[in-house]
Amino acid sequence: MKITFIIPHADLSGGIRVIAIYAERLKKRGHDVLIVSAPKPLSTLKQQAKSVLKGKGWIPYNDDEPSHFDNSIVPLKVLERYRPITDTDVPDADVVIATWWETAAWVAQLSPCKGAKAYFMQDYGAPGQELEQIVPTWSLPLHIITIAQWLNNLITEYCGNIPVTLVPNAVDFDLFYASPRSKQPNPTIGFNYRLLESKGTDIALKAIKLASQSVANLQVIGFGSESPSEPLPPNITYHYRPSNSQLREIYAACDAWIFSSRREGYGLPILEAMVCRTPVIATPAGVAPELLEQGGGILVKPEDPTDMAAAIQTICQLSEADWKMMSDLAYGTAVGYTWEDATDRFEAGLHTAIDRQRSGDFSPSKTAITSKR
Known part of the structure; x- marks a missing residue:
């Protein structure tokens, strides 16, 4: 498959780390994978004012920070400035994947030739990703892939029983391991x-x-x-x-x-x-x-x-x-959570997105249900 991931910007966050893992593993399985990213956005006036009031001074802009895509086998394309990603920014592909609530809106507007539309949804509640912002994106014509049962339950609470692929995260046993040991001499x-x-x-x-x-x-x-x-x-x-x-x-x-x-x-x-x-x-x-x-x-x-x-x-x-x-x-x-199994499930989720597009399952979405809590 030709696969395009759309990310808000590349950094060292845990969510970007998981995306990088899947991108590399899919690449190693023979898929043609590309990451398309906006650069790091400028701090808002509200963020700057808050920083100054806390005595931390003006927030400098630095888009040359390290990310989980440094030295990656997967190519990374970064836009010239932070803006919505459009058809001219991405190649024709089999599937295109949103990875953040803003990118979900961008991907929903892409032409069908850019690929079946998936949405890798990992979290909510981070600054700039509040629940009231993210809930409407669950009703966009995108096939959702999420990482935890509690997130799947949350989607169901707001949007009803829409199709969702659940893919729990995992651990790389080549990177993380330890032999049986005793307690440390000092706690x-x-x-x-x-x-x-x-x-x-x-x-x-x-x-x-x-x-x-x-x-x-x-x-x-x-x-x-x-x-x-x-x-x-x-x-x-x-x-x-x-x-x-x-x-x-x-x-x-x-x-x-x-x-x-x-x-x-x-x-x-x-x-x-x-x-x-x-x-x-x-x-x-x-x-x-x-x-x-x-x-x-x-x-x-x-x-x-x-x-x-x-x-x-x-x-x-x-x-x-x-x-x-x-x-x-x-x-x-x-040891029950392997990236090999997770990648199998993620790959199956992408095929589900393709199948849903081909069958016309992405008809106009239901309106998000208003939560009672």
């Missing part, structure tokens, strides 16, 4: 540092501060693609933009991994930590409830650093045998 936990409010870094940091008062010599390892906005506590070692091999070592060096998101489409770090045999302490965001239901970690209350700190203390104080049992359960859960 060690890890977390992903993100500046977005929805990622709950503030919850993790408060929990770490509380846990440090009850867990002697608690060591913390953090990583992220952003520089911390404030100095981190002295017991936190921070890794800025680690490589995959470094990230694997970080996961495997921890007795527990903290997942503190308030909202999350999926939560890929949960799987990556678990396949590195690290139990996870998670808020009930994304797929955390279903991934932890087998006992590979502890699910904590949302917005509750005290509960998270108690979970940190619980895991750090487990006996060697009990910790290893939890570690084995985490690993056993994660």
Whole structure:
């Protein structure tokens, strides 16, 4: 197949990372794959004003930042400026895939010769992607592919029983792995540092501060693609933009991994930590409830650093045998999610989009149902 992905802009976000994985895997299967992207948009006046009021100054524009498509085998075409993508920007293809609510509207306007229209929908709630903006896009004449059952349920709540392909994320066992091990000599936990409010870094940091008062010599390892906005506590070692091999070592060096998101489409770090045999302490965001239901970690209350700190203390104080049992359960859960299986399902979703176009199934869409919540 000739496949075109339409992305808002290339960066180091988790959603773009998943798109890059599928693009490369489809390319390796013999498909002709192209990524078409707008450049990074300029900050709005509201965003600039907010930054200035917080004392952070004017937000500089930098479109030369790294992305998950750097050194990729899949070609990336970037427009000259941020604007809607039109017919002249994309080649004729078998399928064209929107990956963001704005790109869904762009793809819906493309000519049929640009390909059957699919919509890879991974999340909502990020800045610039609020629910009231994204719900109308679910009623566009695009075949939706989504990553989690809770998102599928949300689509059904607003739009009724429209066809959706469910493709859970997975983990790359060539990149993330670890041999069975014992607990660390000093209790060690890890977390992903993100500046977005929805990622709950503030919850993790408060929990770490509380846990440090009850867990002697608690060591913390953090990583992220952003520089911390404030100095981190002295017991936190921070890794800025680690490589995959470094990230694997970080996961495997921890007795527990903290997942503190308030909202999350999926939560890929949960799987990556678990396949590195690290139990996870998670808020009930994304797929955390279903991934932890087998006992590979502890699910904590949302917005509750005290509960998270108690979970940190619980895991750090487990006996060697009990910790290893939890570690084995985490690993056993994660190995059930492979990118090979996920790519099979994603590819099948693209064929469904093609079949629906050929059968005329993309008739004028139903109007989105108004939620009662």
